[in-house]
Amino acid sequence: MSGQDQAAGLRKWADLQRQQRGADEVGHNVESDETVPAAPVNEEEAAAYTQEAMAPTVAAAAEPATVAPPRPKKTLVVVGLPHAGAAQVDKVRGRLGQWSALGRQWAGDPQDWDVHIVMPDSASLTDLAERYSRWALWINSDADAFATMYRVLRQLREHGGPRRLLALHEPHLPRRGLLDNLGNASARYLDIELLLLAR
Known part of the structure; x- marks a missing residue:
């Protein structure tokens, strides 16, 4: 796939990082026991999002170019x-x-x-x-x-x-x-x- 797919995956990962930081800050500022912070995104999950976005691009780059062999004369x-x-x-x-x-x-x-x-x-x-x-x-x-x-x-x-x-x-x-x-x-x-x- 294209670089747009890779960029979308990275944006998704960045949004999850922002949500995590926002939830941590809300958890510190609010003294209610009802507020449960969002589950943190670990490095494996972040790598999975990145890998998912990049996989088609890497696979496409790894495939050899298909060139039709010349017809024998x-x-x-x-x-x-x-x-x-x-x-x-x-x-x-x-x-x-x-x-x-x-x-x-x-x-x-x-x-x-x-x-x-x-x-x-x-x-x-x-x-x-x-x-x-x-x-x-x-x-x-x-x-x-x-x-x-x-x-x-x-x-x-x-x-x-x-x-x-x-x-x-x-x-x-x-x-x-x-x-x-x-x-x-x-x-x-x-x-x-x-x-x-x-x-």
């Missing part, structure tokens, strides 16, 4: 982007946000993803593939997209990369055409599964 390793950097990470998170807005629950909050941009010919690709289970291929929708993306998938295969990737692309990109062709070619020639989520 989900790691997503992305290949197919020209280079790493904060702008590329924001680009991926923006795409995840679009998927989330379309009702894809797996996308969740884009800020909950720890996005790593990796080059498909990285020397540590095998280690990364063993360490992380969520991988995505960034697919552009330009005229050279099929050739570029197939080259990235081939490099992944040659350098021990993952065998299953999410196709991360614009939500409006139709499945028929680029996505289907890329998915079929990667499965047939590279033994890589491309997860296509186009509507």
Whole structure:
């Protein structure tokens, strides 16, 4: 509780002290046997009033502050982007946000993803593939997209990369055409599964 509760308890104790002194003085001044002085307040009672007033404040101060632990981030390793950097990470998170807005629950909050941009010919690709289970291929929708993306998938295969990737692309990109062709070619020639989520 607040300091007001503590102050109220102390005022109560002080009033009892004044009543006791007043009763003692009345008892000395009046010579009647009928006047009975008020029972004196001993130190234990005074301490009890003080303790009662302070207890909520002390208990509240002793409680540790409840801070929600940060949500664990989900790691997503992305290949197919020209280079790493904060702008590329924001680009991926923006795409995840679009998927989330379309009702894809797996996308969740884009800020909950720890996005790593990796080059498909990285020397540590095998280690990364063993360490992380969520991988995505960034697919552009330009005229050279099929050739570029197939080259990235081939490099992944040659350098021990993952065998299953999410196709991360614009939500409006139709499945028929680029996505289907890329998915079929990667499965047939590279033994890589491309997860296509186009509507």
